[in-house]
Amino acid sequence: MGTWDVGPFDNDTAADFSGDLDEAPEGEREGIIRDALLRIIGTRDYLNQDIAVEAVAAAALVAAQCPGGESITTAYGPDLPPPQLSSELRELGVQALDRVVTDPSELMELWGDTDKDGSWRASLVQIRTALSTASSGGTATPLAQG
Template sequence: MGTWDIGPFDNDTAADFANALDDAAEGERERLVRGVLMRAVDNQDYLEAPDAEEAVAAAALIAAQCPGGEPVSPHYGPDKPIPSMSADVRRLAAEALDRVLADTSELSELWGAEEGGRWRGSIAQLRQVLDPTTEAQGDALFEI
């Protein structure tokens, strides 16, 4: 796992996803983001780490467009702007993060040790920005 920190673009897979977004035509970027999120949400089996890492990165891009959202890392995130996304993509991003944190997610397993609490906290923050109505539930689910 080429990971250097807990941020959504702090791994090789997400950095490659950012490059793919930059290489895509402006009109294709939303399709790429939506596709990554749908792949994670639709996976009912074991979610492999690369798919989960891309989903976290895509969710961070959506969260950055929301009130209270943090800007994406200028070093590893995409250089080109992401178009404004519709509300359904915001819900899809929240669902993708839930899937990333599930027991059948390789990324969740990989972050189960030392830095797992910090990583889960960062995912919970993204999730909260995407769906503020889950605050009470999120606190219970993502204790550090």
């Protein structure tokens, strides 16, 4: 895992995902974000870390447009901001993040083997809180735990 920190874009796979978004026509960017979220929702099989990382990055992009969401300021995020995203992506983002931290998940296992697991989970909680608060009208729901 080419990772240098715990943020949603602090790894090679998410940086590549950002590049793919930048290269896509503006009208296709929301579909790319939606696909990254939908790919893992409902997956009961072993979740590959690369698609999990893309889902986390996609969820962070959706959360950035929510009230209280954190702006994407890292150089590894997309250079071009996504268009205004559909509010239905907020719930998909919540579901995707919940799947990332549900067994079997390679990304969760990899972080669990490091001393940064708590910081990584805290970054997911921050993203998920913005998404769930915005999609539920003000009440955040807790992040699932493995």
